[in-house]
Amino acid sequence: MAAIRGAQLGARVCLIERGRVGGTCLNRGCIPTKALYASAMALSACRGAHHLGVDTGEISFELSRAVSRKDEVVERLVSGVERLLKANGVDLLSGDAFIESHERIRVRKGEGTEVIGAKNIIIATGSEPASIPGIEADGDDVLTTTEALNLTRTPESLLIIGGGVAGCEFATIFAEFGSEVTIVEYLPTILPAEEPPVSRLVAKSFRERGIGLHTGVTVESTERVDEGVRTRLSDGREFLTEKVLVTTGRSFNSGSLGLDGVGVVVEEGRVSVNSRMETNVAGIYAIGDVTGGMLLAHVASREGIVAVNNALAQDNGKDNKGKDMEMDYSAIPSAIFTTPEIASVGIKEAEAKEQCMEVNVGRFPYGANGKALAMGEEEGFVQVVVERATERVVGCSIVGAHATDLIGEVALAVKAGLKTADIIETVHAHPTLPEIIQEAVEDSHGMAIHKAGRRRR
Numbered sequence: 001m002a003a004i005r006g007a008q009l010g011a012r013v014c015l016i017e018r019g020r021v022g023g024t025c026l027n028r029g030c031i032p033t034k035a036l037y038a039s040a041m042a043l044s045a046c047r048g049a050h051h052l053g054v055d056t057g058e059i060s061f062e063l064s065r066a067v068s069r070k071d072e073v074v075e076r077l078v079s080g081v082e083r084l085l086k087a088n089g090v091d092l093l094s095g096d097a098f099i100e101s102h103e104r105i106r107v108r109k110g111e112g113t114e115v116i117g118a119k120n121i122i123i124a125t126g127s128e129p130a131s132i133p134g135i136e137a138d139g140d141d142v143l144t145t146t147e148a149l150n151l152t153r154t155p156e157s158l159l160i161i162g163g164g165v166a167g168c169e170f171a172t173i174f175a176e177f178g179s180e181v182t183i184v185e186y187l188p189t190i191l192p193a194e195e196p197p198v199s200r201l202v203a204k205s206f207r208e209r210g211i212g213l214h215t216g217v218t219v220e221s222t223e224r225v226d227e228g229v230r231t232r233l234s235d236g237r238e239f240l241t242e243k244v245l246v247t248t249g250r251s252f253n254s255g256s257l258g259l260d261g262v263g264v265v266v267e268e269g270r271v272s273v274n275s276r277m278e279t280n281v282a283g284i285y286a287i288g289d290v291t292g293g294m295l296l297a298h299v300a301s302r303e304g305i306v307a308v309n310n311a312l313a314q315d316n317g318k319d320n321k322g323k324d325m326e327m328d329y330s331a332i333p334s335a336i337f338t339t340p341e342i343a344s345v346g347i348k349e350a351e352a353k354e355q356c357m358e359v360n361v362g363r364f365p366y367g368a369n370g371k372a373l374a375m376g377e378e379e380g381f382v383q384v385v386v387e388r389a390t391e392r393v394v395g396c397s398i399v400g401a402h403a404t405d406l407i408g409e410v411a412l413a414v415k416a417g418l419k420t421a422d423i424i425e426t427v428h429a430h431p432t433l434p435e436i437i438q439e440a441v442e443d444s445h446g447m448a449i450h451k452a453g454r455r456r457r
């Protein structure tokens with residue numbers, strides 16, 4: 001994103017990549033997981049079809065075909081990015097980058113070395129699965145997310161270490177594929193960053209789907225045995241499963257870039273930046289996972305746009321059109337592909353309390369919405385957080401079908417500082433799921449039409 005925008009703004013851009021373009025997101029992150037999630041949802045739809053009057057006969061599933069389709073999707077997107085880079089005149093240099101000075105980079109590929117000069121450098125080297133003590137991810141039996149995306153046979157049983165976003169997404173996928181899935185999470189709840197009623201609903205739904213949840217306990221060790229992998233927990237329990245998937249944490253790709261030598265401040269692997277994505281060294285910027293902020297693709301992309309604009313705004317070349325920009329993290333949506341889906345934006349109810357902000361909370365269930373019922377998707381709700389004094393919508397959590405698509409409307413509202421009246425007075429098509437958002441906002445005034453209860457004064 002930064003490379004293409006830089007070229008669009010008139011700069012000569014070189015992109016150095018040691019693997020394939022598209023990074024983690026396209027090759028081993030967002031896109032491959034969502035391609036497998038689509039297979040899981042197709043299976044789920046087949047299994048639930050009887051309820052809608054449709055009988056499918058015996059349902060069978062072949063993971064190797066789902067993985068091949070996933071590979072085709074990835075290939076299509078990666079080659080699309082390669083074409084876009086070319087069309088925009090970005091020089092793509094293959095190899096390992098090492099920053100020798102604030103305007104000189106050495107690129108190593110095999111035996112060869114090339115040195116290039118640049119007025120501005122943007123570090124976007126991302127992150128990798130982190131290892132944890134006592135657990136060696138060998139890639140065969142104890143997997144990281146990267147290997148889990150390339151299994152060609154569904155494991156009979158899978159123990160997932162970590163009940164965060166990645167752990168819960170993989171649990172959803174493999175439980176639907178037919179594995180017996182167990183999650184072990186150190187904190188008292190899975191998905192601890194979500195609103196408590198959201199995490200509770202997903203935990204209940206997981207249990208109903210047969211996913212075993214063990215929270216408030218750590219994994220001490222894993223051991224390869226003849227029958228699979230034996231996992232020992234801190235409370236003495238042991239699990240024997242065919243595979244183990246480690247989803248706890250990422251480490252940042254900053255160690256081998258030569259940042260010490262050029263004096264860029266790095267804290268625990270994270271490259272330090274300000275809101276303009278500048279490091280402490282003039283002309284060197286950093287964006288995305290390597291800065292250790294919100295590890296999300298759309299955050300990395302936005303930071304890339306901010307960094308490249310700032311870099312080119314400094315550079316007074318007559319064709320360069322960069323402008324000064326700062327990152328705004330107040331309206332970053334998040335999307336979690338579990339069953340049910342989860343999405344959120346802005347501040348949560350508890351955060352509002354911590355900030356001493358007086359808020360009204362509105363909530364509306366999927367079960368009272370015509371479209372959700374017609375679809376057979378009555379599990380879930382929308383919860384909005386509204387600043388009482390200004391009536392601005394400052395946060396929202398959605399759990400339920402298509403939550404990840406629905407959050408767009410509220411992300412716009414939070415970013416634009418819209419008030420409750422702006423959403424309430426916008427006519428929402430009927431019957432559609434966005435009506436749930438409208439009614440949740442109405443409920444923050446105690447005025448949802450399809451919800452019984454006392455009017456708030």
Ligand SMILES: Cc1cc2nc3c(=O)[nH]c(=O)nc-3n(C[C@H](O)[C@H](O)[C@H](O)COP(=O)(O)OP(=O)(O)OC[C@H]3O[C@@H](n4cnc5c(N)ncnc54)[C@H](O)[C@@H]3O)c2cc1C
Nearest residue numbers: 018023024025029030096097125126127288289295296297
């Ligand atoms: C399983 C999984 C699922 C995910 N799902 C989602 C999702 O649904 N939504 C979402 O928003 N985010 C998701 N993420 C997170 C998302 O993938 C990352 O936040 C995003 O890719 C970060 O982008 P980046 O550009 O900072 O780094 P990366 O995408 O990691 O790209 C860094 C690139 O730099 C290259 N590189 C590193 N060092 C060097 C060097 N010295 N020289 C040359 N090249 C180098 C690497 O090869 C890599 O291609 C997921 C991540 C994982 C692991």
